[in-house]
Amino acid sequence: MYALQQAKAGHAGAKEEVIRLDRIGKRFDGSEVLRDISLHLRKGEFVSLLGPSGSGKSTILNIMTGLEEADTGTVSIGGQIGYMQQKDLLLPWKTVIDNIALPLDLKGRNKKESRALAESLIDRVGLRGYEHRYPGEMSGGMKQRASFLRTLIASGEIMLLDEPFGALDSMTKSSMQQWLLEVQEAFGLTILFITHDIEEAILLSDRVYVLSSRPGTIKEELGVDFGVGDKRSRLVDPKLLKMKERIRSLL
Numbered sequence: 001m002y003a004l005q006q007a008k009a010g011h012a013g014a015k016e017e018v019i020r021l022d023r024i025g026k027r028f029d030g031s032e033v034l035r036d037i038s039l040h041l042r043k044g045e046f047v048s049l050l051g052p053s054g055s056g057k058s059t060i061l062n063i064m065t066g067l068e069e070a071d072t073g074t075v076s077i078g079g080q081i082g083y084m085q086q087k088d089l090l091l092p093w094k095t096v097i098d099n100i101a102l103p104l105d106l107k108g109r110n111k112k113e114s115r116a117l118a119e120s121l122i123d124r125v126g127l128r129g130y131e132h133r134y135p136g137e138m139s140g141g142m143k144q145r146a147s148f149l150r151t152l153i154a155s156g157e158i159m160l161l162d163e164p165f166g167a168l169d170s171m172t173k174s175s176m177q178q179w180l181l182e183v184q185e186a187f188g189l190t191i192l193f194i195t196h197d198i199e200e201a202i203l204l205s206d207r208v209y210v211l212s213s214r215p216g217t218i219k220e221e222l223g224v225d226f227g228v229g230d231k232r233s234r235l236v237d238p239k240l241l242k243m244k245e246r247i248r249s250l251l
């Protein structure tokens with residue numbers, strides 16, 4: 001898998017573009033859902049799409065992955081995409097390790113090799129000791145980490161994450177955010193992250209696209225650069241509040 005072979009290869013600041021959408025438009029049943037959406041991601045970036053419900057965020061990811069077709073505009077993708085959808089659930093009758101290896105099984109890969117690869121990465125997602133548990137025996141955060149690893153193993157260096165932490169309580173959410181930044185660093189991932197949560201977008205991202213709805217358009221693209229320390233220090237930075245207010249005024 002490319003992402004694993006290229007671990008630590010990509011970090012924010014690298015310039016190569018891996019995704020570009022140019023002037024995308026989309027209608028469903030005659031109703032305009034997306035208008036003139038242009039955005040890009042550079043290798044190693046963490047970019048968020050922040051917007052109200054119905055602004056077309058999931059549709060944008062569906063267009064990137066080819067699940068939906070744009071009516072107008074162009075899509076360029078330069079890498080392997082992994083897509084973790086909102087409804088991405090683990091199969092309750094399979095153990096964690098079998099759930100993680102499932103996409104490889106579906107691709108017809110050797111079962112032993114698939115499990116060995118899943119095993120080798122289980123520490124990275126903090127699930128050592130839980131490999132043979134069933135999803136029903138695990139917390140929401142653990143299930144999300146297993147689901148994330150399943151997506152990562154199946155695909156590649158670009159991860160599209162549709163509200164992965166939306167259903168988690170605030171303490172779990174905050175530890176998962178930290179975990180995600182560490183995994184991004186370890187695997188050199190490029191991440192496009194959908195969220196409703198303004199603070200979450202600011203804490204995690206290098207850039208944020210703010211969308212408005214009906215139809216979904218990009219209201220603003222904001223660079224998040226507080227200048228000092230790692231992203232965790234943003235939590236206590238006075239600039240956080242200002243930026244939150246600014247984004248709230250756009251929504």
Ligand SMILES: Nc1ncnc2c1ncn2[C@@H]1O[C@H](COP(=O)(O)OP(=O)(O)OP(=O)(O)O)[C@@H](O)[C@H]1O
Nearest residue numbers: 028029033051052053054055056057058059060196
């Ligand atoms: N396949 C489809 N057929 C018809 N309408 C659709 C389809 N997919 C999405 N829509 C509509 O397009 C609009 C945008 O949906 P989308 O799920 O992309 O928004 P979103 O910003 O991701 O919303 P949320 O934050 O609630 O997940 C909604 O009004 C939705 O009902």
